Amino acid sequence: MRLSRYFLPTLRDTPKEAEIVSHRLMLRAGMIRQESAGIYAWLPLGLRVLKKVEAIVREEQNRSGAIELLMPTIQSADLWRESGRYDAYGKEMLRIKDRHDREMLFGPTNEEMITEIFRAYVKSYKDLPLNLYHLQWKFRDEVRPRFGVMRSREFLMKDAYSFDLDKAGAIHAYNKMFVAYLRTFERLGLKSIPMRADTGPIGGDLSHEFIILADTGESEVFFHSDYLAIPVPGADTNFNDIAALQGTVDRWTSLYAATSEMHDAGAFEAIPADKRVSARGIEVGHIFYFGLKYSEPMGATVQGPDGRPTPVHMGSYGIGPTRVVAAAVEASHDDAGIRWPEAIAPFRVALLNLKQGDAAVDGACEELYRALSSQGVEVLYDDRDERPGAKFANADLIGVPYQVMIGPRSLAEGKVEVKVRATGARELMVTEDMLVQVAPWRRRRDIPL
RNA sequence: CGGAGUGUGGCUCAGCCUGGUAGAGCACCUCGUUCGGGACGAGGGGGUCGCAGGUUCAAAUCCUGCCACUCCGACCA
Numbered sequence: 001m002r003l004s005r006y007f008l009p010t011l012r013d014t015p016k017e018a019e020i021v022s023h024r025l026m027l028r029a030g031m032i033r034q035e036s037a038g039i040y041a042w043l044p045l046g047l048r049v050l051k052k053v054e055a056i057v058r059e060e061q062n063r064s065g066a067i068e069l070l071m072p073t074i075q076s077a078d079l080w081r082e083s084g085r086y087d088a089y090g091k092e093m094l095r096i097k098d099r100h101d102r103e104m105l106f107g108p109t110n111e112e113m114i115t116e117i118f119r120a121y122v123k124s125y126k127d128l129p130l131n132l133y134h135l136q137w138k139f140r141d142e143v144r145p146r147f148g149v150m151r152s153r154e155f156l157m158k159d160a161y162s163f164d165l166d167k168a169g170a171i172h173a174y175n176k177m178f179v180a181y182l183r184t185f186e187r188l189g190l191k192s193i194p195m196r197a198d199t200g201p202i203g204g205d206l207s208h209e210f211i212i213l214a215d216t217g218e219s220e221v222f223f224h225s226d227y228l229a230i231p232v233p234g235a236d237t238n239f240n241d242i243a244a245l246q247g248t249v250d251r252w253t254s255l256y257a258a259t260s261e262m263h264d265a266g267a268f269e270a271i272p273a274d275k276r277v278s279a280r281g282i283e284v285g286h287i288f289y290f291g292l293k294y295s296e297p298m299g300a301t302v303q304g305p306d307g308r309p310t311p312v313h314m315g316s317y318g319i320g321p322t323r324v325v326a327a328a329v330e331a332s333h334d335d336a337g338i339r340w341p342e343a344i345a346p347f348r349v350a351l352l353n354l355k356q357g358d359a360a361v362d363g364a365c366e367e368l369y370r371a372l373s374s375q376g377v378e379v380l381y382d383d384r385d386e387r388p389g390a391k392f393a394n395a396d397l398i399g400v401p402y403q404v405m406i407g408p409r410s411l412a413e414g415k416v417e418v419k420v421r422a423t424g425a426r427e428l429m430v431t432e433d434m435l436v437q438v439a440p441w442r443r444r445r446d447i448p449l
Numbered sequence: 450c451g452g453a454g455u456g457u458g459g460c461u462c463a464g465c466c467u468g469g470u471a472g473a474g475c476a477c478c479u480c481g482u483u484c485g486g487g488a489c490g491a492g493g494g495g496g497u498c499g500c501a502g503g504u505u506c507a508a509a510u511c512c513u514g515c516c517a518c519u520c521c522g523a524c525c526a
Contacts, residue, residue: 012475012487013461017519037518091450092525109526143450143524157526209526286526320526354485389486396486407485417485 001347003382007044010394021216022329023148025338029398031325038145038153045398046325048346050156053321053328054135056187056343057158064180064239066131066160071113073137077103079112082298094141106139111294111316114161118312119300125165128302128312129173133160135321147218150282150326160317165304167291170313174206174289175245177317179233181210181285182252186232188324189341190284190331193227195257197286209259210285210319214331217280222268223257225275259283282327289315338399339421347380350400354388354407365406368416396421 009030017034018024026032031046042050058068077095080086086093086105094106107113114132122130135158145153162173178194185192190212197209211221233248256267259281268276292311294300301309325344332339340346349372353365369381380400382391388407395403403419410416 009459011460015460016455016462019520034518138526140525144520144522146520151525155526159526283526318526323526352485356484358484387484387486387488389484389488391487392485393487405485409485 001378001380003380004384006380008398009043010397018148020147020150020330021333022150022326025329025333025397026148026326029338032149034148038142038151040149040152040154045346049325049328049340049344050321052344052346053188053324054156054158057184057319057321058135060180060184060187061133061158061160063183063235063237064131064176066133066162066177066180068134069117069132070134071107071110071117071136073107073139074104075107075110075113077105079116080105083112083115083294084297085112092140092142094139107136108138108140109157109316109318110134110136110159111161111314112298115294115298115300115314118161118163119295119298122163122300123302125302125304125310129162129164129169131160131162131173131176133158133317148326149322150218150330152322155320156322158319158321162315162317163295163300163312164314165302165310165312167313170289170291170315171206172242172245174287174315175242175249176239177287177315178208178249178252179237179239179245181287181317181319182232183235183237184319185210185212185284187343188328189343190324190328191228192284193221193223193257193281194252195221195223195259196253196262197259198261206289206315208253208287209283210287211259211281212284212324212327212331213279213281214327215280216330217282217327219281219283220260220263220278221258221281222260222263222276222278224255224271225277226255227252227257228277282323282330284324284327285317285319287315287317289313333399336393337397340399340401342401345399345401347378347400349377349379349402349404350395350398351379351381352388352391352395352403352405353381353383354391354405354410356383356385358408360411361407364411368404368406 011028014024015027018027030043032040035041077086093108096104098104138157139154142153164170164173192210192212194208194210197207291313295311301311304310329338351369355361372379405417
């Protein structure tokens with residue numbers, strides 16, 4: 001992408017409404033624009049990151065055996081009356097009427113609708129287990145939206161819903177999602193820790209929150225430091241191996257970990273002092289087993305082997321990709337801007353033409369731009385007629401992991417400089433015949449190429 | 450929803466107290482000089498001062514009402 005022809009409205013000043021670092025940086029980097037309280041437009045750069053988060057979430061859902069569909073954003077009030085939640089949900093639900101005066105709502109979640117879909121088609125226990133998910137915009141009319149897309153009213157959520165014949169099956173489904181979530185956050189380049197959670201209004205008796213560690217996180221968390229060393233299950237995980245999966249979940253739930261709401265000071269004190277960690281974090285995922293809560297009132301039953309209709313055991317599993325983007329910024333930034341985990345960086349390489357208009361420099365940049373692009377590397381080519389300082393600052397702000405700088409000096413010395421600015425950065429192949437040097441950078445810790 | 454506050458060009462803000470025909474910096478356009486960490490000069494475009502009423506010869510400024518947004522608290526992916 002040529003920056004001169006892209007749409008990247010970065011800001012030098014911080015808009016005054018932004019109080020937390022991720023909100024400030026996302027506004028300054030031209031990722032989002034507020035349209036109303038808690039409602040944001042995703043600008044091209046932000047959308048690139050969001051799409052990468054979505055893709056990883058989707059891949060890991062699919063890997064675990066969940067199946068994607070897409071439900072609408074608008075739902076009927078009648079559906080919610082079946083579960084009794086139309087009244088129970090309260091003012092957080094955005095209620096609307098269509099032209100025929102029918103009561104509708106902008107979906108805050110989809111338990112009712114997925115249950116309706118399930119019961120319409122699934123009649124036999126032989127069709128279980130089943131896990132259906134979608135990535136769809138939700139609306140919750142928060143009393144007080146804040147922190148940019150961290151707590152917005154409209155937000156993207158991946159929500160999965162599992163259906164099983166009995167509790168044992170449902171726990172296996174729960175464990176699949178548990179492991180899928182561990183893998184998802186690992187791949188996103190974020191350190192997550194599952195913590196026992198309150199089930200809240202969704203109900204049920206088994207629930208975990210996945211917390212990303214970030215110094216500026218809104219929740220206070222307490223956990224055993226050994227969590228930081230437990231290996232995340234690999235891509236070869238067999239999600240159908242019930243015992244092995246349970247073993248993994250047991251290991252990940254064996255140590256103390258709790259948010260301040262669930263904190264048990266006594267249990268925490270029982271951990272050896274040097275293993276106690278109290279830190280801050282951001283909730284980015286939440287999984288629930290809630291049994292028959294919706295299947296019973298809504299008549300979602302299958303015929304079991306005995307021929308009798310049996311209500312199915314359900315669970316639901318949510319990740320907020322829009323929040324994940326903000327959480328990633330909270331977890332990884334510095335004075336100059338964002339430091340994206342490489343997996344979700346909007347571009348992999350920023351190619352900085354330090355002397356736009358100089359035939360030799362332009363030529364070298366064009367050549368490298370084409371070479372990298374043809375290798376499938378996502379390059380943001382800063383071909384604007386700007387001073388180098390402005391280009392450096394811009395690349396730092398938006399957080400491109402690898403910054404390749406080419407100017408007259410590079411040509412004279414026969415090498416290009418590559419500044420690495422990423423967390424979890426690995427290896428970058430430029431071109432075979434180019435001498436690559438990692439430029440040390442003051443103030444920053446750079447990861448060697 | 451309680452408490453506090455803010456609305457002036459795309460962004461950050463001054464002007465308001467003490468009414469008199471709207472300003473600065475950044476950004477943007479033109480020309481020139483520049484160019485390895487956010488350059489400089491000259492010229493230029495852009496605002497019915499959140500909205501509606503009122504007071505007044507005259508309102509960004511004073512009064513009333515409304516709207517929007519932000520922050521703190523209770524609530525949440």
